[in-house]
Each structure stands twice: as structure tokens, then as C-alpha cells.
Amino acid sequence: MLKKPKFYLTTPIYYTNGLPHIGHTYTTVVADTIRRYKRMRGYEVVMTTGTDEHGVNVERAAKKAGMAESEFVARMAAAWRALWDELGLSADEFVRTTDLRHVRTVQWLFRLCRENGYVYKGQYTGQYCIFDNAFVNDAKPGDNCPDCGRPTETITEENYFFKLSAFQKPLLDFYKKNPDFIQPETRRNEIVSFVEGGLKDLSITRTTIRWGIPVPGEEPHVFYVWFDALTAYLSAVGGPEFERRGMWPADLHLVGKDIIRFHSVYWPAFLMAAMQPVPKQVWAHGWFLMDAAKMSKSKGNVVLPRPIANMLGMDALRYFLLREVVFGQDGNFSYDALVTRYNSDLANGLGNLASRTAALIEKNFGGKIPKPGPLLSPDVALAEGASSAIGEVLGRYDTLDFARALECIWSVIAFADKYLTTEQPWALGNSEEEQSRKATVLWTTAELLRIVTVLAHAVLPASTEKVWTLLGLPGSVAAVELDGLRWGQLTPGKQLGPAQTLFPRVDKSEAIERIEAMANEELNPAPGAPPAKPASSPTSGGAGVAAQAAPEKIGIEDFAKVEMRVGQIKSAERIVGADKLLKLTVDIGTEIRQICAGIAQYYEPEKLIGRKVAVVVNLAPRKLRGVESNGMIIAASVGPEGRPVLAGFPDEDVEVGARLK
Numbered sequence: 113m114l115k116k117p118k119f120y121l122t123t124p125i126y127y128t129n130g131l132p133h134i135g136h137t138y139t140t141v142v143a144d145t146i147r148r149y150k151r152m153r154g155y156e157v158v159m160t161t162g163t164d165e166h167g168v169n170v171e172r173a174a175k176k177a178g179m180a181e182s183e184f185v186a187r188m189a190a191a192w193r194a195l196w197d198e199l200g201l202s203a204d205e206f207v208r209t210t211d212l213r214h215v216r217t218v219q220w221l222f223r224l225c226r227e228n229g230y231v232y233k234g235q236y237t238g239q240y241c242i243f244d245n246a247f248v249n250d251a252k253p254g255d256n257c258p259d260c261g262r263p264t265e266t267i268t269e270e271n272y273f274f275k276l277s278a279f280q281k282p283l284l285d286f287y288k289k290n291p292d293f294i295q296p297e298t299r300r301n302e303i304v305s306f307v308e309g310g311l312k313d314l315s316i317t318r319t320t321i322r323w324g325i326p327v328p329g330e331e332p333h334v335f336y337v338w339f340d341a342l343t344a345y346l347s348a349v350g351g352p353e354f355e356r357r358g359m360w361p362a363d364l365h366l367v368g369k370d371i372i373r374f375h376s377v378y379w380p381a382f383l384m385a386a387m388q389p390v391p392k393q394v395w396a397h398g399w400f401l402m403d404a405a406k407m408s409k410s411k412g413n414v415v416l417p418r419p420i421a422n423m424l425g426m427d428a429l430r431y432f433l434l435r436e437v438v439f440g441q442d443g444n445f446s447y448d449a450l451v452t453r454y455n456s457d458l459a460n461g462l463g464n465l466a467s468r469t470a471a472l473i474e475k476n477f478g479g480k481i482p483k484p485g486p487l488l489s490p491d492v493a494l495a496e497g498a499s500s501a502i503g504e505v506l507g508r509y510d511t512l513d514f515a516r517a518l519e520c521i522w523s524v525i526a527f528a529d530k531y532l533t534t535e536q537p538w539a540l541g542n543s544e545e546e547q548s549r550k551a552t553v554l555w556t557t558a559e560l561l562r563i564v565t566v567l568a569h570a571v572l573p574a575s576t577e578k579v580w581t582l583l584g585l586p587g588s589v590a591a592v593e594l595d596g597l598r599w600g601q602l603t604p605g606k607q608l609g610p611a612q613t614l615f616p617r618v619d620k621s622e623a624i625e626r627i628e629a630m631a632n633e634e635l636n637p638a639p640g641a642p643p644a645k646p647a648s649s650p651t652s653g654g655a656g657v658a659a660q661a662a663p664e665k666i667g668i669e670d671f672a673k674v675e676m677r678v679g680q681i682k683s684a685e686r687i688v689g690a691d692k693l694l695k696l697t698v699d700i701g702t703e704i705r706q707i708c709a710g711i712a713q714y715y716e717p718e719k720l721i722g723r724k725v726a727v728v729v730n731l732a733p734r735k736l737r738g739v740e741s742n743g744m745i746i747a748a749s750v751g752p753e754g755r756p757v758l759a760g761f762p763d764e765d766v767e768v769g770a771r772l773k
């Protein structure tokens with residue numbers, strides 16, 4: 113048997129002073145998609161992720177949590193790992209920088225660099241915060257500490273330095289010989305001019321940090337940030353004995369654009385100094401911005417992956433992240449765009465085509481894939497469209513152009529929708545000729561669906577398996593070899609599989625409201641509350657998983673926790689960009705509250721003024737479409753669309769502020 117070619121790719125080794133948000137999820141989704149794609153192209157693939165667990169920030173966070181550092185990082189690593197597992201993003205290797213295998217690798221790499229003459233002891237001078245016990249990077253004398261605001265002091269300590277300056281020419285030569293090493297092109301140009309501007313030697317150890325990998329025989333020196341963290345990519349696949357595993361050098365390091373310099377300058381220089389193989393490619397992607405600002409915890413605009421996966425399924429989030437933005441560029445994240453894409457591309461697109469095709473085959477051919485008759489020009493056109501899409505999509509995946517790969521797949525889906533609408537198999541009768549035509553049209557549609565399913569699998573792993581099962585195809589779609597994919601391989605006569613729930617359509621404002629409520633709960637857990645529950649089946653693609661869980665009975669004491677009062681609406685206005693929401697101010701007797709309600713499509717704002725309503729007044733404040741809502745108006749949900757009807761008090765004029773029991 114021929115040995116498979118290997119492909120080794122990595123996400124960054126994420127820093128463990130917080131938990132993953134959508135930015136980390138994005139990189140990891142990209143890595144997971146490439147992994148699945150490469151496997152379908154016949155590669156032996158290893159994907160590594162992990163946690164960067166050293167440094168002064170971890171020291172501080174552990175102290176704040178009242179834990180030993182080792183306990184703190186073990187918990188953080190477990191939480192990261194659990195979330196990746198929950199989201200269906202488990203890597204093949206999860207490396208922790210506190211792992212013994214990693215400690216050994218860092219010490220080994222340092223020894224080689226030192227033996228080869230690229231390490232020396234020198235004086236490091238920088239601005240230091242006595243209170244935080246840390247150097248403040250890039251601070252000048254007189255600057256204050258950005259963390260605590262206290263004045264910094266100029267301190268000189270003895271460090272080990274890496275002779276980065278010696279690698280200016282070797283790096284420039286290397287970039288020239290390997291023009292694809294840094295991607296995308298714009299980043300490459302930035303890095304080349306940075307290196308051309310000259311490289312300063314790099315301090316790689318500290319004596320002021322305690323929580324780090326010790327430099328053997330040189331305590332209290334510990335390795336500092338990059339010499340430690342970057343080396344984890346190598347530790348994960350064998351460290352000093354990497355040849356045995358056969359995965360090093362890495363084929364692809366995926367990184368955010370903020371850390372491209374470390375990966376494309378420091379990292380190859382360390383490896384060159386140790387005379388070890390250098391990675392083949394570093395790809396920097398952009399950021400997802402929220403309302404055009406970089407997400408950060410302090411700005412309170414962090415998007416979390418779990419609530420989205422719970423509401424729409426992980427496949428929907430994967431699809432959105434890869435479809436919305438050209439890989440490498442910055443993109444804007446909005447729940448509105450996410451749910452719009454979900455409904456239009458997944459529910460109405462792929463989901464609808466699959467269930468429509470299966471239903472027609474069920475009705476007309478007893479659920480057996482029909483045998484096509486003579487082909488007419490529309491059938492041939494569809495077949496040609498799908499065939500040429502195969503080559504184009506693979507080409508797009510190869511250059512990590514996920515947005516265009518998906519665009520191409522979805523144009524084929526749209527083609528099939530149009531084909532069905534024109535050919536109208538449901539309108540054909542039962543004569544032999546018409547039956548044969550029906551068979552041709554439905555076989556053609558089913559075959560197109562098979563091709564689309566295979567092509568989309570790397571991005572939509574869970575839902576494409578469902579379509580595969582629905583089509584009655586054997587085994588797993590993941591096992592299909594992309595290089596053997598051709599039009600015409602669908603065998604007639606096979607029985608369809610059981611019906612599948614693919615992408616149930618959702619009401620946009622309701623979906624967004626639920627996602628935001630779950631995110632609020634995860635970011636601000638009620639004191640004493642158990643941690644947010646993992647989704648029962650996050651990768652199932654089913655909408656409303658959380659909402660469908662069987663309701664538990666509650667005791668009267670639980671009900672008593674909900675404080676409801678009679679309120680009177682004082683003002684009502686529409687919210688720009690949220691067609692279902694109204695912003696209300698409501699008098700609840702003791703104060704006037706701002707409350708958002710999803711009733712804009714059924715109630716004229718002007719007619720609401722003066723109306724008395726039932727209000728939940730002790731609900732934690734939350735943001736709906738960016739507008740603070742401090743309470744909830746009670747309404748019945750009527751009919752299949754869930755039309756809201758406000759609860760009211762028609763019998764008697766009740767006092768504002770009266771409690772509901």
C-alpha cells in the first residue's frame with residue numbers, strides 16, 4: 113500500500129487567562145475544516161491546538177482565583193478542551209505548555225541554539241511595575257503601568273538573549289525562496305519590510321517571573337513567552353524525536369494577524385539557529401469585529417460560540433464564519449447576518465433542496481432512487497454545472513478561499529432549485545413517458561445533492577452526514593475520496609434513508625433574543641448558579657435544542673422568585689435595524705424602566721402609549737440588538753408564527769405597580 117502524504121497544521125496555542133470566544137473559535141473552525149478537507153484528499157492529517165499556560169498574567173489570575181498556578185491552568189486547559197469537544201472541534205493533539213514533553217522540547221531547543229552560538233547572556237533594561245511584578249513591554253521611562261496605573265521604574269536584569277540580528281539575511285533569503293511561506297500577500301510584504309528594517313536581538317528569559325519553564329542549570333531564569341509558546345507546535349508531534357512521528361515540519365500554522373511576526377520571524381529563526389526544519393507556511397487571518405470594533409471582554413462586545421451552537425447548531429456557525437468573510441480579511445460579526453444566512457442558505461437552500469428531493473422520490477418512486485431515462489438539455493446543463501463545480505471548489509479549498517468555495521457550492525444548489533421549478537416533476541402524470549421524465553429529473557437532483565453534500569462536508573460535517581443518510585448512501589460522507597468524485601456515481605434502485613431534521617427555519621428576532629440571553633447568562637452567571645450547561649447535541653444542526661428540553665415542574669417558591677407588576681407604557685419607538693423590536697419606557701410604580709419587546713410587527717408604537725401591561729421586573733438587565741432592556745413585557749404567543757398578544761387588564765383599571773400573583 114502506498115504511504116499517505118502527511119499534513120500537519122496548528123492553531124495558535126491559546127493563552128489561558130480567559131475562555132474561548134468567537135475569535136478563537138474562528139481559527140479553530142478553519143483548522144478543523146482544513147483537516148477534514150485534507151483527509152478527504154487522502155492525507156494523513158494531524159491538527160494541534162493547546163494552551164499557553166505560563167507567565168505573569170497566569171500567576172496573577174491564579175492568585176485572584178485563590179489557587180496554585182498548576183491547579184488554575186489545569187482547570188483552564190480542561191475548560192478549553194471541553195468546549196472544543198462540545199463544539200466538535202477536538203484536535204488530534206492538545207498540547208499544554210506545562211506538559212513535560214513540552215518542557216523537554218523547549219530546553220532541548222535552547223541547548224541547540226546555545227551550542228550553535230546564537231544565545232548569550234546580556235543586560236535587559238525595561239520599565240517595570242513593582243506592584244504587578246512585571247516588565248511593561250514598550251513602555252518608556254516615565255510611563256505608567258497600563259494594568260494598575262502606577263508609575264513604572266527602570267530596571268535592568270540579566271537575561272539570555274537570542275541573536276535574532278544574525279538572521280536578517282537568512283530570513284530574507286528564505287522568504288525569497290519560499291514565496292508562499294507568509295500568506296496572505298499583504299502580510300508577507302509587511303514582514304519582509306519589517307525584517308529589511310533590521311532585527312534586534314531578543315530577550316528570551318526572565319528572572320522576575322516565577323511561573324515558567326526553568327532554564328536548566330541557570331535558575332532563576334525561566335523562558336519568556338515566545339521561546340516557550342512557539343515551541344509547543346514541535347512538542348506536540350514528538351519534540352526532539354519528531355522524526356519518529358514524521359509530521360514535522362508543520363505544513364501550516366494558522367494565526368491571527370496580530371501574531372504573524374512571531375510566527376514568521378522569531379519561529380523560523382529559532383529553528384534555523386537549532387538547525388531544525390522550518391515550517392512551510394504561516395497563514396494570518398483577519399478579525400471578526402463587532403460593530404466595527406475589535407472584540408474584547410472589557411468592551412463587553414464578546415461573542416461566545418456556545419449560545420450560537422445551542423440555538424442554530426454548530427454547522428450554522430461554521431458556515432457563517434467561513435462564508436461571510438474572505439479568509440485573511442477582517443469581517444463584521446452580527447447576529448442579524450448570522451441568522452439571515454442560516455435561514456436563506458441553510459434552511460431555504462440546502463435543507464429545503466434535500467427534503468424536497470427526498471419527499472418527491474418518496475411519493476413517486478416509493479423512496480427508491482429512480483433510474484434516469486433519456487437526458488434532455490436541462491439535465492445535461494445541470495450535470496455539467498455540478499461537474500465543473502467539483503474542480504473549482506477543490507481549487508478554492510486548496511487556497512483557503514472558503515467563501516468562494518461555498519459560494520460556488522451554493523450556486524449549484526440554486527441551479528438545482530431553478531431546475532426543479534422549471535421541470536416541475538410534481539406536475540408530470542403517470543404515462544410511461546412522463547414517469548421516465550420524472551425519474552430523470554429526480555435522479556439528476558438527487559445526484560446533484562450527493563455531489564454538494566460531499567463538497568460541503570468539510571464545512572458542515574454534521575448536517576452533510578444527515579443528508580448522506582437521507583439519500584440512503586452507505587458509510588460516512590467523510591470517507592468519500594474527493595479525488596474520485598464524479599457526476600453519475602449515484603446508483604438507481606437504492607432505498608432512501610429515514611427522514612432527517614436539517615435546518616429548521618427560525619424567527620430572526622426570537623433566535624437573536626435567545627442567543628443573547630444565553631450569552632448574557634454565560635458571561636454573567638447568577639451567583640451560585642451552576643455553570644452554563646453544554647448543549648445536548650451541539651453539532652446536530654437542530655435549532656432550538658435548548659428551548660425544546662422538557663420543562664421541569666417548579667415549586668411555588670420558584671414562582672415567587674419572579675416578580676411581576678402592572679406597568680404603564682409611557683413611550684414607544686422603533687429601533688433602527690431591528691424590525692421586530694420596540695423600545696418602550698414603562699412606569700412600574702416605583703420607577704420608569706426601559707424595556708425592549710419583540711412586538712413591533714403587530715403593535716403601532718403610538719397606540720401603545722398609556723396601555724397597562726404585565727411586566728417581569730426582576731429580570732437581570734440584558735441587551736437586545738445593542739439596546740438595554742431592563743425587564744420583560746408578558747405576551748401570549750399565538751399561531752404558528754408566534755404572533756405576540758399583550759397580556760392586559762380589561763376588567764378593571766388596576767393600579768400601576770400592583771403585584772401579579
Ligand SMILES: [Zn+2]
Pocket residue numbers: 241242243244257258259260261262
Ligand atoms: Zn502595575
